[in-house]
Each structure stands twice: as C-alpha cells, then as structure tokens.
Amino acid sequence: AQTVTQSQPEMSVQEAETVTLSCTYDTSESDYYLFWYKQPPSRQMILVIRQEAYKQQNATENRFSVNFQKAAKSFSLKISDSQLGDAAMYFCVVGSPGGSNYKLTFGKGTLLTVNP
Amino acid sequence: DSGVTQTPKHLITATGQRVTLRCSPRSGDLSVYWYQQSLDQGLQFLIQYYNGEERAKGNILERFSAQQFPDLHSELNLSSLELGDSALYFCASSPAEVRAYEQYFGPGTRLTVT
Numbered sequence: 001a002q003t004v005t006q007s008q009p010e011m012s013v014q015e016a017e018t019v020t021l022s023c024t025y026d027t028s029e030s031d032y033y034l035f036w037y038k039q040p041p042s043r044q045m046i047l048v049i050r051q052e053a054y055k056q057q058n059a060t061e062n063r064f065s066v067n068f069q070k071a072a073k074s075f076s077l078k079i080s081d082s083q084l085g086d087a088a089m090y091f092c093v094v095g096s097p098g099g100s101n102y103k104l105t106f107g108k109g110t111l112l113t114v115n116p
Numbered sequence: 117d118s119g120v121t122q123t124p125k126h127l128i129t130a131t132g133q134r135v136t137l138r139c140s141p142r143s144g145d146l147s148v149y150w151y152q153q154s155l156d157q158g159l160q161f162l163i164q165y166y167n168g169e170e171r172a173k174g175n176i177l178e179r180f181s182a183q184q185f186p187d188l189h190s191e192l193n194l195s196s197l198e199l200g201d202s203a204l205y206f207c208a209s210s211p212a213e214v215r216a217y218e219q220y221f222g223p224g225t226r227l228t229v230t
Contacts, residue, residue, distance in 0.1 A: 045206060104149075104161065106160075109158070
C-alpha cells in the first residue's frame with residue numbers, strides 16, 4: 001500500500017516570490033515515480049513535474065523544481081517567481097509500476113493562493 | 117489540452133438512475149484509468165484498462181462497471197445511483213510504452229445526483 005501526506009492544506013505566496021509545498025510518502029516499492037499535479041479552478045488535472053525514484057538528481061521544469069529526499073521519503077515542490085496562473089490545488093502523487101498495471105496514489109492536496 | 121476527451125461535461129440525474137460516462141484517450145495511449153474526486157474522499161483510483169483488458173481495480177463499487185472498446189475509448193457505467201455518487205469523474209490515459217508513468221487527465225465529468 002502507498003500513502004501520501006501533504007501537511008499544508010493551504011499556502012499563499014506573493015506574486016514573483018518563491019514558495020515550497022511539502023509532501024511525504026510511504027511505499028513498499030523499490031521502483032516508483034513521484035509527481036506533482038496541479039488542479040486550477042477549471043478542474044483540469046495538469047502534470048507539473050515528475051521524478052524517478054532511482055535518480056538522485058532533482059527534477060526541474062522551468063520555474064518548478066523538486067527536492068527529493070529518498071531516505072526521508074520527502075518530495076517537496078518549489079515554485080519560483082510565482083505567477084497568478086500558478087494559483088491552484090497541488091497534489092503530490094506516488095506511482096507504482098508493474099508493467100502495464102499501474103495506478104497513482106494522490107495526497108489530499110495543498111491549495112495555493114497567489115497574491116498580486 | 118491533454119488530448120484526453122470526456123463526455124459529457126456535466127450530468128444531472130436522479131437517485132436510482134443509471135448513467136454512462138465516456139472517455140477517449142490520447143492518440144496512441146493504450147491504458148485508460150478512471151478516478152473519482154469527491155469533497156470527502158479526495159481523488160480515488162477506480163479502475164484501469166489496458167488495450168481492452170481490465171488490469172487493476174481500486175475502490176470501485178459493485179454498482180459501477182467499465183469497459184474499453186477496440187478503438188480504445190472507454191465507458192464508465194454507474195447504476196442505482198445514490199446521492200453520495202455525486203462527484204467529478206476523471207479519465208486519464210498513459211502512453212503505450214511499458215515504462216512510461218505519466219498519466220494525462222481529461223477535463224472530467226461532473227455528476228450531480230439529486
């Protein structure tokens with residue numbers, strides 16, 4: 001079984017500032033992936049960034065980067081130069097492989113507000 | 117736009133009724149997943165199909181069923197609907213490659229049971 005914990009139900013940041021969203025997870029799998037998805041008010045679920053657990057290097061995607069601490073089972077998301085369009089619910093997700101049998105386990109989410 | 121389409125966008129129906137939600141995956145994706153997002157339960161995995169075959173089941177009720185057709189589109193059937201079934205239902209698809217793990221989500225179908 002997998003669990004994902006996001007301890008910050010809500011966060012806020014000023015436009016152009018940096019914010020970090022926290023996530024811890026637990027899995028018995030040795031091979032897994034981690035993701036951050038965002039869900040803006042439109043309700044569309046959008047992939048933000050992904051991290052392969054076997055890679056030590058932290059993933060980066062433009063203004064979004066992660067701090068992956070495998071031993072601590074921690075996977076935080078840093079958003080730099082925050083923009084109004086970043087306002088959304090952010091979900092930390094663990095994915096366990098198994099060939100083509102595969103599912104994602106979602107955290108409860110962190111609602112990010114960006115203040116102008 | 118993820119390339120995954122879902123119809124209808126909104127559905128309002130009464131308790132005890134049956135509805136069908138439809139999903140077309142991204143071109144080339146063989147796997148389709150269904151998720152339910154409700155206020156109290158968060159986002160939960162329901163079921164996965166891969167190239168027409170059921171591959172994994174999550175917290176799917178017996179009143180719910182799904183299938184994936186030869187053209188790879190999928191349908192989620194919800195029957196004997198209850199008020200608690202009101203939720204946003206997402207379909208997601210993933211690439212055909214074995215070790216490709218991203219799932220791309222459709223816009224969702226909002227089901228309201230009255």
